[in-house]
Amino acid sequence: MIWLRGGGVLVGLLVGVTSLSAQAFDHQHAGWTRLLERHVEVDGGVGSVDYDGLAAERPALERYLAALSSVTPDEFAAFSADERLAFLINAYNAFTVQLVLDHQPIDSIKDIGGWFRSPWKRRFFELLGGERHLDDVEHGMIRPWFQEPRIHFAVNCAAVSCPPLQPEAYVADRLDTQLERATRRFLRDARRTRFDGSRGRLELSAVMDWYRDDFERDGDTLGAFVAARIAGGADEGRAIAEAHIRFLDYDWDLNGRRSPR
Secondary structure, three states, X not given: OOOOOOOHHHHHHHHHHHHHHHOOOOOOOHHHHHHHHHHEEEEOOEEEEOHHHHHHOHHHHHHHHHHHHHOOHHHHHHOOHHHHHXXXXXXXXXXXXXXXXXXXXXXXXXXXXXXXXOHHHOOOEEEOOEEEOHHHHXXXXXXXXXXOHHHHHOOOOOEOXXXXXXXXXXXHHXXXXXXXXXXXXXXXXXXXXXXXXOOOEEEEOOHHHHOHHHHOHHXXXXXXXXXXXXXXXXXXXXXXXXXXXXXOOOOOEEOEOOOOO
């Protein structure tokens, strides 16, 4: 906008520049989606990532990461709540991919950092005005700011037992649908959730043990959270909700696959 009277010209130009800056970030995360569509496969609640293929497209990944890092705290504060949550989920996942690529070849993300330094506490990227590690994003931002238990089926820790990286970015205008779909796919996968009605036993991913408090917030129970998404009827729902819970072993092998030759 340019106004044509006196100092209004400068004011109008400044307003226009500010508007362009606020609109600069792509909330559809299109660059990230393009990479995910080409290099991620999901089978129910299990996913695999073509890290070789992503390495071959490293410049495209770095452009997306740079766009994330360029967002200032003030710009982030002006995002809607769903835009902020989608931004942080995608940032966690994309920077996790960067971490893996930076240390290839590895058999597990736990190989990064050795015995005394967690890969999730390595400060290796810039986000929202500071040098960050992955735990900053998940435990310092996502969990306390949003109190949304379904994020545990959206953030991906690059291991076989992790909820899968999806072949699309999370976006604000579909965020609730995407989170619920990811949650249901994971919980309905027999490799992730096993209910034995005759024995009254429910086996769940260790993720649900580590973050049990998140799933049981507001008076809910872990069994009820699961039953609401996998039960075939009211009777089965009650049985699942009341079942004895056991947690499955966690496979920390890298969630990778080879590019076709």
